[in-house]
Amino acid sequence: MCVxxxxxxxxxxxxxxxxxxxxxxxxxYAFFIMTLAAAEAAVGLAIVIALFRxxxxxxxxxxNLMKW
Amino acid sequence: xxxLETVGFIILTTLALASAVVVxxxxxxxxxxxxxxxxxxxxxxxxxxxxxxxxxxxxxxVYAGAIMxxxxxxxxxxxxxxxxGLHRSGFLQTILAPLIALGCAVAMGLAVYRGADGxxxxxxxxxxxxxxxxxxxxxxxxxxxxxxxxxxxxxAMVGAVLLAKRRL
Numbered sequence: 091m092c093v094x095x096x097x098x099x100x101x102x103x104x105x106x107x108x109x110x111x112x113x114x115x116x117x118x119y120a121f122f123i124m125t126l127a128a129a130e131a132a133v134g135l136a137i138v139i140a141l142f143r144x145x146x147x148x149x150x151x152x153x154n155l156m157k158w
Numbered sequence: 159x160x161x162l163e164t165v166g167f168i169i170l171t172t173l174a175l176a177s178a179v180v181v182x183x184x185x186x187x188x189x190x191x192x193x194x195x196x197x198x199x200x201x202x203x204x205x206x207x208x209x210x211x212x213x214x215x216x217x218x219x220v221y222a223g224a225i226m227x228x229x230x231x232x233x234x235x236x237x238x239x240x241x242x243g244l245h246r247s248g249f250l251q252t253i254l255a256p257l258i259a260l261g262c263a264v265a266m267g268l269a270v271y272r273g274a275d276g277x278x279x280x281x282x283x284x285x286x287x288x289x290x291x292x293x294x295x296x297x298x299x300x301x302x303x304x305x306x307x308x309x310x311x312x313x314a315m316v317g318a319v320l321l322a323k324r325r326l
Contacts, residue, residue, distance in 0.1 A: 129314035
């Protein structure tokens, strides 16, 4: 969820500067970031659910499956 | 900036900052998620103040609608009520994260400060930020990027379906 806040902060900066420099490009970038956030949330939450099913835990430190 | 806009800006800033702090520091994930929804809606208010009506609409529909429902759904599905408290993050994290955040804030402040004595912030056309303006730009200059992002959404959808399968 903090990732969402960070993406939103970037979005807000993009839109504020788009307003300041009278450029529509900033709003387009914000639009792309929003799409990216949707994709990220979907995949990330799917990974969390899959790992929870596997390990019965959401603690990131316990999830060392890919450790070599 | 008119008087009403200033009042709206102050109210929105207070709400956004307060809800963001709640998101980061509250122990209950559900309350944290609800505060995030509140934060997203107040940021949509900022977009409205900044002549980005289309994006404000998208923010409410996509973020506060779709993504928040997804997050809340997963939190309630997992029901992590009896989870032991999160342990402290590492040394590098506690030192480096505030430094990087501070650096970003300073960079933003400098950018705003430099632009402060520039030309007045007036928008050239009356339809700045409307659906027509953004859509025209999106389907002319950024056409290939738009197609790429739609491809990314399809890939994310397929990946999510694959990950959610019963047997991985």
